[in-house]
Amino acid sequence: MNAGDLTDFSPGFGNQHSSEAVPGALPLGRNSPQRAPLGLYAEQLSGSAFTEPRATNRRSWLYRIRPSAAHPPYHRVANGALRGAPFEETEPDPNRMRWDPLPEPPPGTDFVAGLWTLGGNGDARRRTGMAVHLYRANSPMTDRVFGDADGELLFVPERGSVSLCTEFGRLVAAPGEVALIPRGVRFRVELPDGSARGYLCENYGEPLDLPELGPIGANGLAAARDFLVPAAAYEDDTGPVEVITKFGGNLWAATYDHSPLDVVAWHGNHVPYLYDLRRFNVLGSISFDHPDPSIFTVLTAPSVDFVVFAPRWLVGEDTFRPPYFHRNVMSEYMGLIEGAYDAKAGGFVPGGGSLHNMMSAHGPDRETFLRASTAELKPQKADEGLAFMFETRWPVTLTAQALNSEHRQRGYDDVWQGLQRNFLV
């Protein structure tokens, strides 16, 4: 999406935004007039408790052609390869894991049909924890719309753009950009490139926010003004639409006699947004040592952080420049959007992923260790790829399909074999 053209967007993270697709559709000075303008129905969508402190209070007001309440009962539909928290299909596993990309889906797979869950933690019913999903689709969603009551969804496209037609308007996210759909917001995924593939972080807990900057100062990392919120756009007279909702980990569907993407105007701060990772202002060491990757945090929440490894200069003196060996209390799922990652010489490929659970020992593979321990330390541009991490405070328990899948690399441990005893004593 051309993020340079702001006319179709309202910029700013956490702002109170407003938009109307038809002039006069947004009531002025009140949210719920006796009769909303243009014969629309007023509806509030809350993303936090009513009494939440102002700084974290989230809600939007939607002015729609028909109220969301006008629908028949939901009934359970098949979950396919989608799973929800609590994750109890396998035992929490201390082993380091890595996967190749998912196999191509059969023709006619839309976004919902192609969802595949790797694992997660917490409990959707208690609004805590997160899940790692992968999506792959080769068919647009037609006559159906999706919404997730369990949490917000962070899209990390890896191949092909996704056009997210939401209740708030349309966002197109290409590889290198990320898009967020808040809890409960309905959307349809269309595929401008014919097919798409990527990663999806589902956050059951409090919503993702910008990190504090502390001594960094007023600027740096992701800038609030680079987050783009769509302009209102609505559809009318569509005929029946199947609305699929993810609730308590399962999929439910109801056939509405109209599209729920019929919002003509809205205002509020519980809104979808788009962010171009190339806008991330990467900070790092200009003296020595490899900084902890928290310096690359784009968005943070109690259940999960989203971290990007974007192109940057490495200038550390007397420093082992790639990620160091480590064992963390946090658990790390990593994916690759393009190119290569500086801690891994091979095996970690775009569309694939790795999981280093709580306290699992990992870091540079053998080849990377040997190369970086002897490299000449001149200023070096690390621009061979774009990687990211979903970092969570609880271990990630795998789904059975992720543990048993053909595309899980059974020999991953070998990348740390052959690290010699170099002890000089």
Ligand SMILES: O=C(O)Cc1cc(O)ccc1O
């Ligand atoms: O590659 C990883 O494992 C992620 C990571 C990166 C880094 O720069 C420092 C620590 C860390 O966990």
Ligand SMILES: [Fe+2]
């Ligand atoms: Fe790590």
